Amino acid sequence: MSTHNYYLHGWNENDANVLASFLYLIGDKLPLLGDRTLNPLDASIWLADLDSEEGREFWQEALDQPAAGRRASDAGHFKIALSRQPIATNHLLIRNPLRINGETGVLTVLRKMLDGIAEPNLASAFVTTGERRSLGSLFMQIAHKENVELIFPEQVWVLVDSKNEQCWANRHPRQWIRFFPQLMAIQPATEAVFQSLAVSSNPDCQAYPIDSIKWCLGLFLWKGEPSPQAAQQQTYQLKNWPNFTSLPHHPKHLSLTNHLVRHPRKIEELMEDTELSRExxxxxxxxxxxxxxxxxxxxxxxxxxxxxxxxYNPLRALLSRLGVTA
Amino acid sequence: MNPAPIKLVFTGPVGSGKTTALHQLSEITPVVTEQAMTVGATVNKTTTTVALDYGEVTLENGEKVLLFGTPGQRYYDYMCKIVAQGATGIMLLLNNDNADPQNDLAYFTELFADHAKRGAMVLGITHTEGARNNPLQRYHAWLSDRGYMLPVFAVDARNRDDVILMVEALAASLEY
Known part of the structure; x- marks a missing residue:
């Protein structure tokens, strides 16, 4: 598959980073490059953010051009609009809007276009983004070896030491599953932050593999939708058991693991096997x-x-006796 | 006729944390057969199990779960095999700091091959603190090459949650 360039009309830096991080994650399955120094005319895909003045102007202009009178420079460009506002706000700007939730939707539309399935010109994709932006950008920060601090209520924090592929926290990852949905802030972690929290000498602070934080992102970021990587597959099989001692987990995750290490499984088959929800x-x-x-x-x-x-599984009765409920 | 007893066997080489792990689950004071080591004593380990450790948990229906800890020395093999007969599961603890833990893994999966093949075995790897580059990978690779997909966790035998996690994984493995 050849590489395509995209140009972002009216996107802020944070959203641009989220998109770039997702494209990074799925690698060569959707080869797209974004370059801020790129001349828009050299990009084959234009993505307009209708929540910004620049994005709305671009989109309006694109729509106002009758097909026959479109500028020669428009030819061959795929155009996609996205917004975080309700559809009604932008209904005048989007023809035949196709509502897609989340950044995964942007990627799906892009993929269809590159595969020649969707309309090649002025395709309208209405994409909502927003609350997941900060978590999405965290993937990119880890990939770029940037250190960050995650702040939760009750003075709980996680320092991601991307350079050394570990994270430090004042709570065990087992408890993160409770705190993660309440994430308050993500901010750059300088050397001074590490020193002020005295990570290596603080008895309340332990080091965990960086997989602990990546696992959490995977667990919470897409809220029941397939991640860009997962969307590329229909059938799943685990390479081996996850090291659950350092991964926040639910007891049912062990049952899912038991199925997925032994057999390739589709989501529907897993739903039937385990009686768990798709989400x-x-x-x-x-x-x-x-x-x-x-x-x-x-x-x-x-x-x-x-x-x-x-x-009858006697170990379930033992676990119940030990205070564990599945 | 009384039903077969529910047995969990904690096994592994000397110094892997078997006795400590058994203590995390037993609701009675475990019967231990620790004796001072004559060879190989260290600052952190001065005694070793010479016969069997024993603990138990009583379930709500009155059934007892019997917890056995085997000695780590290989010349007690015969005893390990007897104890493992009819066991619900094997909790294999391996010390990542040992000279050749993969050799230990090979030895104990062979010793308890019947349980390993049925998925009635879970591995807890101790002393992985400070290890870099995914210390569990070599165990997964060894098992996968031989067709085993057993749960493998980095554990601290002193941590009750880690030991309970091993039981949880064993329970899940025994269910389809």
Whole structure:
């Protein structure tokens, strides 16, 4: 697949970073490059943010041009509009709006265009973004080896030491599953921040693998939708068991793991096997994908000697006795 | 007829944390057979199990879960095999700091091959603190090459949550 260039009309830097981070994650499956120094005429894809003046002007101008009278320079450019506002706000600007939630939707539209499925010109994609921007940009910051601090209520914090591929926190990752939905801020972490929190000598502070934070992002960022990477596959299979001692998890994640390490599975099959919701399973798949635990091309069913099902599992009764409820 | 007892066996080489892990689960004061080490004592380990450790948990229906800890020395193999007969699961603890933990893994998966093949085994790797570059990868690779997909976790045998996680994984593995 050849590489395409895109140009962002009216996008702020944060959103641009989110898009770039997603494109980075899916790598060669959607080869797109964005370059701020690029001449717009050299880009084959234009993405307009209707929430900005610049984006609205661009889009209005594009729509106002009758097809026959379009500038020669428009020919061959794919155009996509996105906005965080309700559709009604921008209905005059978007013809036949196609509403898509989340950045994943932008990528889906782009993918269809590159595959020649969608209308090549003036395609209208209405894309909502917003609350997930900061978490999305965190992926990019980690990939770029930038250190950041995540701040949660109750004076809980996580310092991501991307350079050394670890993170420091004053709570065990087991507890992050409770705090993560309440994330208050993400900010750059300078050397002074590390020193002020005295990470290496603070008895309340422990180091954990950077996979702990990537796993959390996978678990929470896409809210039941497939992540850009996960959207590329229909069937999933785990390479091995996740190291759950340093990953925030739900007891049901262990059941899902048990299915996915032994057989390639579709989401629907997992729903039937485990009686868990699609959203719960998808979040788990996204988390596994975030730490590179899934086979790119699942194929092998494990030839083991397990019974298909057991009825009474005495270990469940033991776990209940130990205070663990599935 | 009384139903077969529910047995969990904690096994692994000397110094891997078997006795400590068993203590995390047992609701009785475990019966231990620790004796001063005559060879190989360190600052952190001066005793070793010479027979069997024993602990138990009583379930709400009155059934007892029997917890056995095996000695780590290989000349007690025969004892390990007897204890493992009819065991619900094997909790294999390996010390990542040992000279050749992969050799330990090979030895114990062979010793308890029946359980490993049925997925009734979970691995807890101790002493991984400070290890870089995913210390569990070599264990996963060894197991995968031989067709095993067993749960492998980096654990601290002193941490009850880590030991419970091993039981949770074992429970999940035994269900389809």
């Amino acid at each position: 719960f399973i998808q979040n788990f798949i996204n988390a596994c994908m975030a730490i590179d635990l899934l086979h790119a091309t699942p194929s092998r069913a494990l030839n083991d000697k397990r019974d298909k099902r057991i009825g």
